[in-house]
Amino acid sequence: MSIDAILEAIYNWPISAAIRTDYFWFPFLESVHVVCICLVVGSIFVVDLRLLGITSNKKPVTELAKEVLPWTWGTFVIAVIAGTLMFMSKTTNYYADDFFRYKMVLIVLAGVNMAVFHLFTYRSVEKWDRDVPTLLGAKLAGGFSLLCWIGVVFCGRWIGFTVI
Amino acid sequence: MNRFISLLAGTDLSQAIQNYEWIIPTIQSIHILAVSIVLSSVAMVVLRLMGKAGLRTSIADTVKRYVPWIWGAIVVLAITGTLLVIGEPKRELTNAAFQLKMVMVLVGVAIIAAFQISVGRHPEFWNKTPEHRAGLKLIAVGTLVLFIAIAVAGRWIAYMIVDYAAA
Numbered sequence: 079m080s081i082d083a084i085l086e087a088i089y090n091w092p093i094s095a096a097i098r099t100d101y102f103w104f105p106f107l108e109s110v111h112v113v114c115i116c117l118v119v120g121s122i123f124v125v126d127l128r129l130l131g132i133t134s135n136k137k138p139v140t141e142l143a144k145e146v147l148p149w150t151w152g153t154f155v156i157a158v159i160a161g162t163l164m165f166m167s168k169t170t171n172y173y174a175d176d177f178f179r180y181k182m183v184l185i186v187l188a189g190v191n192m193a194v195f196h197l198f199t200y201r202s203v204e205k206w207d208r209d210v211p212t213l214l215g216a217k218l219a220g221g222f223s224l225l226c227w228i229g230v231v232f233c234g235r236w237i238g239f240t241v242i
Numbered sequence: 243m244n245r246f247i248s249l250l251a252g253t254d255l256s257q258a259i260q261n262y263e264w265i266i267p268t269i270q271s272i273h274i275l276a277v278s279i280v281l282s283s284v285a286m287v288v289l290r291l292m293g294k295a296g297l298r299t300s301i302a303d304t305v306k307r308y309v310p311w312i313w314g315a316i317v318v319l320a321i322t323g324t325l326l327v328i329g330e331p332k333r334e335l336t337n338a339a340f341q342l343k344m345v346m347v348l349v350g351v352a353i354i355a356a357f358q359i360s361v362g363r364h365p366e367f368w369n370k371t372p373e374h375r376a377g378l379k380l381i382a383v384g385t386l387v388l389f390i391a392i393a394v395a396g397r398w399i400a401y402m403i404v405d406y407a408a409a
Binding site: 105108109112113115116117118119120121123124133134136137141145146149228231232234235236238239 | 270271275286306307
């Protein structure tokens with residue numbers, strides 16, 4: 079089964095059609111998606127800015143991560159569910175859209191950046207957890223993450239203008 | 243009102259914003275990034291007050307970490323929001339979602355200012371008023387809901403456009 083056939087099949091599901099045609103569901107999903115994206119991006123910024131050394135280093139990195147990131151993941155899951163439902167309503171249009179593709183690539187890049195940071199730089203976190211400047215590796219990871227998520231928001235907004 | 247709208251729409255700045263199709267999505271993206279800073283910061287302060295996050299940090303220090311970012315982001319929101327109104331005055335000013343949003347913004351800003359003044363005057367006010375705690379928690383959660391509603395109202399402006407030409 080080709081990707082086009084799969085997209086077409088999903089497009090024809092009753093739930094996809096309902097989201098596409100009902101006057102309430104699409105704006106509702108969009109609202110949930112945008113609120114959750116804001117919470118995802120904003121909470122990631124809290125950690126990124128700490129890693130970059132822009133916000134106060136009196137608070138340990140580990141403590142900040144522990145109190146912020148569970149909310150990041152929770153809202154990320156909701157954003158993905160709402161986003162998937164929106165995608166289902168117009169599969170082929172989204173799939174063909176450049177900004178949708180850029181957005182997906184940026185999310186993957188942000189994920190890879192996070193994984194690399196946790197596998198390497200974060201292992202020595204006790205040494206730079208508080209009161210001292212963060213490592214260069216932490217600053218690079220924080221800065222790269224910040225740029226990825228800013229890009230995600232820009233691409234997301236552009237999708238609203240390019241996918242009709 | 244209609245005269246004001248056509249006056250605004252005729253200004254050079256409004257024409258410039260309307261004439262380049264990349265300007266409005268760019269301003270909107272910056273607006274959304276500032277919304278994300280406000281929403282997340284309000285959420286972190288409210289979670290701290292509710293005892294759901296950051297309990298190792300005092301309320302005064304939590305406020306110090308997040309509230310300056312809220313004010314900075316609100317300045318960005320006011321500037322980008324004003325530019326969006328100048329660019330599309332009719333779409334915004336005649337829009338029920340926009341009008342409701344502005345009322346909620348005024349209430350939200352007043353609550354943050356009042357809260358910051360209270361913490362500034364009495365850093366321990368939260369702990370010293372256990373008898374009012376239930377009421378204060380209700381206000382805290384209500385404030386987070388209010389800011390979510392502001393973001394949702396912003397999104398709904400696109401769905402509440404009054405089309406006078408079609409009417």
